[in-house]
Amino acid sequence: MKGRSPPNLTTAHHRLIAAPSDLPWPAPTGQPPHDPLFRHAWFAPDGNQHNGSSHDGGNAGDSLRALLAPTIDTRGNLREIILIPLAAVFMALLIGALIMMATSVEPHIILRSFVAMADGSVGSLNAISETLTASIPLVLAGLGIGLAFRAGLFNIGAEGQMVVGGLMAAVVSFSVTGLPMALHLPLVLISGLLVGGLYAAIAGFLRAATGAHEVISTIMLNLISIRLLDYLLRQPFIQKEGRSDPISKAVLETAELPRLLSFIDPNLRLHFGLFLMLGAVILIYWLLYRSKLGFAFRISGENPDAARYAGIRAGLTIVIAMAIAGGLAGLAGAAQVTGVLGRATPGFTAGIGFDAIAVALLGRSHPVGILLAGVLFGALEAGGRQMQVDAGVSIDMISIIQALIIIFVAAPLLVKRIMPFLFADKPKEDADHG
Numbered sequence: 149m150k151g152r153s154p155p156n157l158t159t160a161h162h163r164l165i166a167a168p169s170d171l172p173w174p175a176p177t178g179q180p181p182h183d184p185l186f187r188h189a190w191f192a193p194d195g196n197q198h199n200g201s202s203h204d205g206g207n208a209g210d211s212l213r214a215l216l217a218p219t220i221d222t223r224g225n226l227r228e229i230i231l232i233p234l235a236a237v238f239m240a241l242l243i244g245a246l247i248m249m250a251t252s253v254e255p256h257i258i259l260r261s262f263v264a265m266a267d268g269s270v271g272s273l274n275a276i277s278e279t280l281t282a283s284i285p286l287v288l289a290g291l292g293i294g295l296a297f298r299a300g301l302f303n304i305g306a307e308g309q310m311v312v313g314g315l316m317a318a319v320v321s322f323s324v325t326g327l328p329m330a331l332h333l334p335l336v337l338i339s340g341l342l343v344g345g346l347y348a349a350i351a352g353f354l355r356a357a358t359g360a361h362e363v364i365s366t367i368m369l370n371l372i373s374i375r376l377l378d379y380l381l382r383q384p385f386i387q388k389e390g391r392s393d394p395i396s397k398a399v400l401e402t403a404e405l406p407r408l409l410s411f412i413d414p415n416l417r418l419h420f421g422l423f424l425m426l427g428a429v430i431l432i433y434w435l436l437y438r439s440k441l442g443f444a445f446r447i448s449g450e451n452p453d454a455a456r457y458a459g460i461r462a463g464l465t466i467v468i469a470m471a472i473a474g475g476l477a478g479l480a481g482a483a484q485v486t487g488v489l490g491r492a493t494p495g496f497t498a499g500i501g502f503d504a505i506a507v508a509l510l511g512r513s514h515p516v517g518i519l520l521a522g523v524l525f526g527a528l529e530a531g532g533r534q535m536q537v538d539a540g541v542s543i544d545m546i547s548i549i550q551a552l553i554i555i556f557v558a559a560p561l562l563v564k565r566i567m568p569f570l571f572a573d574k575p576k577e578d579a580d581h582g
Contacts, residue, residue, distance in 0.1 A: 228560065231570050233510055233517075235563050236556035237524070244549045248541065261539035268534020269527035275534070277409060277418040281488065283526030284421040285310070285480040285497075289504035290522050291432045292348075292476030294513035296362075298436060299469035300449035301355070305348060305366025306477040307501025308373035313344030313478025314485040315377055318396045318492040319386060321403035321485070332402040337424070337482050344478015345471040347373070352470030356463030362470065370501075378494055388491070396492040405487035419487035425519075428476060433515040435472075445469055477501060506554045525550065 241262070248258050269279045289306040296303035317340035324332065351369060354360040380386055381394035388397050409416035436442035448455040448465050455462060481497060489496055507525055511517030532546035556563050564571050 228571065229512060229517075232560050232563050233512075233521070233553075233557055235567050235570060236510070236553045239556055239563070239566065240549045240552035243552055244545055247548065248545065253541065257539055257541070261535045261541040261545075264535045264538035265528070265531035267531075267538075269531035273409070273412070274416060275530060277416040278530035278533075279523065279527045280422055281417045281419065281526070282529045283522045284419075284425045284487070285484050285500045286504050286507050286525050287425045287519055287522035288421075288428055288480035288483065289477045289501050290507035290511065290518040291428055291515060292473035292480075293504055293508040294511060294515070294518050295432055295436065295445065295476070296469055296473040297508060297513040298442075298449050299445040299465065300452065301352075301466065301469055301473075302363050303348065303351075303366055303470065303473045304363050304505070305351060305369050305474070305501075306480075306504050307497055307499065308366070308370035309344040309348050309474040309477035310481035310484070310497045310501045311370075311373040311377050312347045312481070313340035313474075314481030314496060315380065315396075315492050316340050316343040316478075317403075317482035318399060318485050321399040322397040323385075325400065327402060329402040332400070333405070333486070336399075336403045336486055337479060340482025340485075341475045341479040344481065345475030348474020348477070349467055349471040352467040355470075356466045377492070381492065381494065386492075394494050399486055399490050403486055404490070405483060417488060419483075421483040421487045424479065424483060425522075428479070429515045429519045432476075436515070441468070477504070480504075503550070506550060509554055510557050 245258050245262075248261070249255070253261075268275050270276055289310060292309070293303050293306055317336045320339045321332075321336045324335065327335070347369065348366075351360075351362045351365040354365050355362045378394055381396055386396050388395050405419040405421050407414075407416065408418050408420060408422065434442075436446065444455070444460050444465050447458065448460060448462060448469075452462070455465075480500065484496065484500070485492055503525060504522075507521045508518055510521035510524070511519070528546050528550060532543045535541050535545070536543045
């Protein structure tokens, strides 16, 4: 690569937010890094690659750090990051009310529906339990989708990854017997995670090896997983005895996620998956922002030219990112089977994998944002059921509101045009005043 100029990384979009010492590799010692994601990532200022024996190896390392530092800014405007999702939720609820008015719903019914939604999501211990229970698979799958987004990959396949992960968890849960819960439950969850990861890695491999776009391949894998589920649920080793419909055998008690609030009320469904969800948020945050692998993901997603110039192995990065994303979705499916449903049935994912795309978008692909967005969508789902019972408003209105939220989040300029007063800059005081 002699004579090749480095990519231009000094655009306004890639602002410098980290000193060279903040980058995740140590100061150069004259030897190239041995991380499998990097190929001799030591470059001199002129763009020539060195093997560690160069007289200016230290300067080359410093040059590389300074070169890549501008590419790791994902913070944006903090006020916009907070206000745009909040404004999107408000406008979606407002438009939802207008739609109900346009369909001849009385204003007092509209008001009652929103009161019922709030009551059904946070108005009681049972409501909070239902909200958190609904949010667990949304957050887990959303974390996987958000991680893929950070790596520049659009993983549409969380639904299919949940299907295969949940099905595998169900099979392991009733076919492996004689183990205590301390061994059986982790085995079931890990099996779901691994199968989901392997299933997503197929799309990653196709992208890395052949250039097949992951959107197309994951959509096809979704269809395959759904048909595979229908087929396998009718096989004797999976189908429940005495049943002709496609339904699996029941999850053994030693493989069930324990319910957390059963000592208060046996009907409260919140389960141990809550801690899996919180642990996954912490782990993915650390992975993305405190590890070399996460740095490689973010560099590959924000500036592929810089990633290639740094020697990051794009193909390996793609496969690993998709595998981790699929593993999280597979874990979401396993948690749903072992914590809520107790068996696998056709459509047991109920579109959660697709809703998780919206969660990742609303959360700006940040682990904490995804957690908050997942809880919000869980609240909408739990509150929507109560809204339908108390006010007689179709639960389909919740899907409309969710879709509107994503439209507004995906079009921040539209939000700013509709609500400019939220984003107007405060006038600066004259420095010479007084």
